[in-house]
Amino acid sequence: MKGTFLVTAGDPSSAARTGRIQTPHGTIETPTFAPVASQGTVKALLHSQVEELGAQVILVNAYHLNLRPGLETIAKAGGVHSFISWPKPILSDSGGYQIYSLSPLVKIEAEGVRFSSHLDGTKIFLRPEDAVDIQRTLGSDIMMTLDYFLPYPAPKPKMREAVKLTSAWARRSKDRFLEAETPQQLWGISQGSVFWDLREQSIQDLLEVGFDGYALGGLGLGEPKSELMETLEKADLLLPKDRPRYLMGMGYVEDILEAVARGVDFFDCVLPTRNARNGTLFTRQGKMVIKNQKYAQDFRPVDEGCGCYTCRHFSRAYLRHLHERDEVSSAVLNTIHNLNFYLDFFGQIRQSITSNSFAAFRHTTSAHIEEGIT
Amino acid sequence: MKGTFLVTAGDPSSAARTGRIQTPHGTIETPTFAPVASQGTVKALLHSQVEELGAQVILVNAYHLNLRPGLETIAKAGGVHSFISWPKPILSDSGGYQIYSLSPLVKIEAEGVRFSSHLDGTKIFLRPEDAVDIQRTLGSDIMMTLDYFLPYPAPKPKMREAVKLTSAWARRSKDRFLEAETPQQLWGISQGSVFWDLREQSIQDLLEVGFDGYALGGLGLGEPKSELMETLEKADLLLPKDRPRYLMGMGYVEDILEAVARGVDFFDCVLPTRNARNGTLFTRQGKMVIKNQKYAQDFRPVDEGCGCYTCRHFSRAYLRHLHERDEVSSAVLNTIHNLNFYLDFFGQIRQSITSNSFAAFRHTTSAHIEEGIT
Numbered sequence: 001m002k003g004t005f006l007v008t009a010g011d012p013s014s015a016a017r018t019g020r021i022q023t024p025h026g027t028i029e030t031p032t033f034a035p036v037a038s039q040g041t042v043k044a045l046l047h048s049q050v051e052e053l054g055a056q057v058i059l060v061n062a063y064h065l066n067l068r069p070g071l072e073t074i075a076k077a078g079g080v081h082s083f084i085s086w087p088k089p090i091l092s093d094s095g096g097y098q099i100y101s102l103s104p105l106v107k108i109e110a111e112g113v114r115f116s117s118h119l120d121g122t123k124i125f126l127r128p129e130d131a132v133d134i135q136r137t138l139g140s141d142i143m144m145t146l147d148y149f150l151p152y153p154a155p156k157p158k159m160r161e162a163v164k165l166t167s168a169w170a171r172r173s174k175d176r177f178l179e180a181e182t183p184q185q186l187w188g189i190s191q192g193s194v195f196w197d198l199r200e201q202s203i204q205d206l207l208e209v210g211f212d213g214y215a216l217g218g219l220g221l222g223e224p225k226s227e228l229m230e231t232l233e234k235a236d237l238l239l240p241k242d243r244p245r246y247l248m249g250m251g252y253v254e255d256i257l258e259a260v261a262r263g264v265d266f267f268d269c270v271l272p273t274r275n276a277r278n279g280t281l282f283t284r285q286g287k288m289v290i291k292n293q294k295y296a297q298d299f300r301p302v303d304e305g306c307g308c309y310t311c312r313h314f315s316r317a318y319l320r321h322l323h324e325r326d327e328v329s330s331a332v333l334n335t336i337h338n339l340n341f342y343l344d345f346f347g348q349i350r351q352s353i354t355s356n357s358f359a360a361f362r363h364t365t366s367a368h369i370e371e372g373i374t
Numbered sequence: 375m376k377g378t379f380l381v382t383a384g385d386p387s388s389a390a391r392t393g394r395i396q397t398p399h400g401t402i403e404t405p406t407f408a409p410v411a412s413q414g415t416v417k418a419l420l421h422s423q424v425e426e427l428g429a430q431v432i433l434v435n436a437y438h439l440n441l442r443p444g445l446e447t448i449a450k451a452g453g454v455h456s457f458i459s460w461p462k463p464i465l466s467d468s469g470g471y472q473i474y475s476l477s478p479l480v481k482i483e484a485e486g487v488r489f490s491s492h493l494d495g496t497k498i499f500l501r502p503e504d505a506v507d508i509q510r511t512l513g514s515d516i517m518m519t520l521d522y523f524l525p526y527p528a529p530k531p532k533m534r535e536a537v538k539l540t541s542a543w544a545r546r547s548k549d550r551f552l553e554a555e556t557p558q559q560l561w562g563i564s565q566g567s568v569f570w571d572l573r574e575q576s577i578q579d580l581l582e583v584g585f586d587g588y589a590l591g592g593l594g595l596g597e598p599k600s601e602l603m604e605t606l607e608k609a610d611l612l613l614p615k616d617r618p619r620y621l622m623g624m625g626y627v628e629d630i631l632e633a634v635a636r637g638v639d640f641f642d643c644v645l646p647t648r649n650a651r652n653g654t655l656f657t658r659q660g661k662m663v664i665k666n667q668k669y670a671q672d673f674r675p676v677d678e679g680c681g682c683y684t685c686r687h688f689s690r691a692y693l694r695h696l697h698e699r700d701e702v703s704s705a706v707l708n709t710i711h712n713l714n715f716y717l718d719f720f721g722q723i724r725q726s727i728t729s730n731s732f733a734a735f736r737h738t739t740s741a742h743i744e745e746g747i748t
């Protein structure tokens with residue numbers, strides 16, 4: 001199987017581990033955070049800035065790119081790396097989540113999903129095979145299977161049905177995937193929410209098919225934290241150690257840390273970038289809402305210990321001014337800070353695992369988070 | 375008089391010259407283009423990008439900064455350079471133009487101008503002395519006098535009145551300016567549109583007072599090009615050679631070139647930055663409207679000879695995609711390109727004057743512009 005994943009270190013106190021995902025566009029050191037670049041750009045940033053901040057992989061969205069600019073354009077450009085000029089690894093999401101969350105009309109059938117474009121209402125029928133074909137054309141390093149996503153809470157019988165369909169689609173995705181040689185990887189997505197019997201079934205179905213990586217979908221949607229963590233713990237025991245695990249869309253620092261402790265390797269979330277554009281900044285002392293009047297004459301940097309471009313040069317007062325004036329540079333400077341915060345955090349996680357101090361790091365960070373500020 | 379301006383080279387075929395303006399925050403090589411940073415940020419760019427593009431000076435707006443964040447905040451920060459963290463020269467516009475163009479209620483009196491804030495309707499009375507005081511607090515390197523601006527076309531009797539008031543205000547500005555020592559410069563603004571007798575009177579009144587630099591205000595508003603150029607030619611003969619001349623708000627490349635040939639040293643305009651955000655890109659082959667369908671699968675850079683970050687990495691097709699998706703990075707990448715185009719153009723102007731080839735450069739550039747593309 002391509003895309004070998006190599007575990008490079010393990011934490012003795014938990015299931016946390018570091019690893020390396022090999023892709024045609026380079027290596028991804030895990031645990032890792034993929035900034036979201038749905039449309040082929042991390043919102044508000046230039047690729048050069050994303051690279052400088054230390055991102056190893058970005059996430060593009062097959063749903064969005066397939067609608068606009070369309071596959072034909074990206075194929076003619078030579079694939080998504082070439083079209084967007086990002087030289088490093090790219091993971092493409094299949095678009096399952098977007099179909100269910102953006103489309104005004106969705107109808108699930110055994111064969112695939114029927115939906116209308118949220119942009120112009122065009123009716124589209126997407127089968128799991130199509131999702132594979134689309135991502136093959138994109139040429140992303142890591143492709144995701146098309147899953148059947150349900151919001152939380154969903155009744156158990158409905159979730160059972162979703163798991164069944166997701167498993168059938170995963171098998172068909174793999175079959176399609178095997179029809180032609182490709183250096184790309186295909187990762188399967190499990191569903192089942194926090195119903196462990198359903199999640200277990202979903203994961204076992206995926207394991208039977210066999211994928212390069214395993215994603216936990218449909219979590220972080222408001223389910224009780226204890227049930228989420230229990231699900232991660234049980235999944236850790238079920239999933240093979242030699243494959244990366246991806247907890248989709250989960251973005252709170254405290255959850256990430258606990259998920260890493262339960263053996264998760266790969267994360268993505270719009271939280272740092274979206275919050276930045278709304279003027280909410282992450283610091284080691286908690287969240288900072290930059291528009292607050294109390295920052296109007298606060299000439300300190302956002303985070304005095306932070307080394308990002310924003311904190312090295314600009315004050316809370318100036319950032320508040322830019323935010324209040326609705327300046328584009330407000331979005332840019334805030335995003336630089338928040339993404340630096342996340343990527344730096346993942347660097348610290350990896351470092352602490354490698355140096356056998358993850359338990360201490362986890363403890364200190366959790367304590368800091370509990371103190372909080374605003 | 376502070377702020378010595380030194381002419382360093384002259385073009386034998388025209389009144390074009392290169393020069394150096396000394397300011398407390400560094401030297402400005404002229405002819406120069408000041409990117410507009412009304413609110414203390416060049417729209418869509420980070421300061422580091424503006425510096426990398428070769429900007430030597432930026433323009434902030436005293437009207438805007440006085441309203442928000444307010445002088446008290448900027449004073450507490452230690453001045454505008456410190457507040458916005460821009461280490462190089464800053465020219466502050468007095469805000470005359472903004473009062474007349476943005477405020478819903480303006481009343482001119484001999485003593486000053488009465489207007490209401492375009493933001494919240496607050497009633498403000500601004501005297502020329504206040505404009506000096508405000509800019510002194512800002513600590514900009516170059517301050518502008520408060521003038522009485524009229525739109526084009528204005529009836530001659532009204533313009534005569536505007537010139538008279540502008541001259542009286544210029545004298546009062548200078549008097550106020552002399553009340554305290556400062557390393558800042560004060561530049562006077564002439565009015566009179568293309569009525570030469572009025573413009574001449576306005577300039578002579580300013581000369582009698584004596585300023586560190588002389589601005590031509592109220593031009594580039596739609597007056598016939600020949601009358602504008604005639605005004606510049608006559609003004610060139612009237613203005614002292616050892617002071618910089620500033621043609622306010624004039625932004626078309628072809629006009630800039632002709633103004634330089636008539637002895638103008640300093641320019642500012644929102645054109646490159648505003649057009650960028652609207653998706654209009656400047657190239658040596660003319661303007662390019664990036665949203666046009668014909669660029670959807672055009673994988674060439676915007677300008678094949680351009681060395682900016684945008685052109686080195688991204689295709690017209692990708693830039694069109696970002697523009698159509700309303701991505702922040704569209705504004706950023708387009709602004710980088712357009713500002714690079716302008717600053718590069720000014721570098722070529724200076725280079726051609728220094729190397730005694732301005733006449734040829736002017737000829738070639740004008741011919742290129744006349745061919746055009748879209």
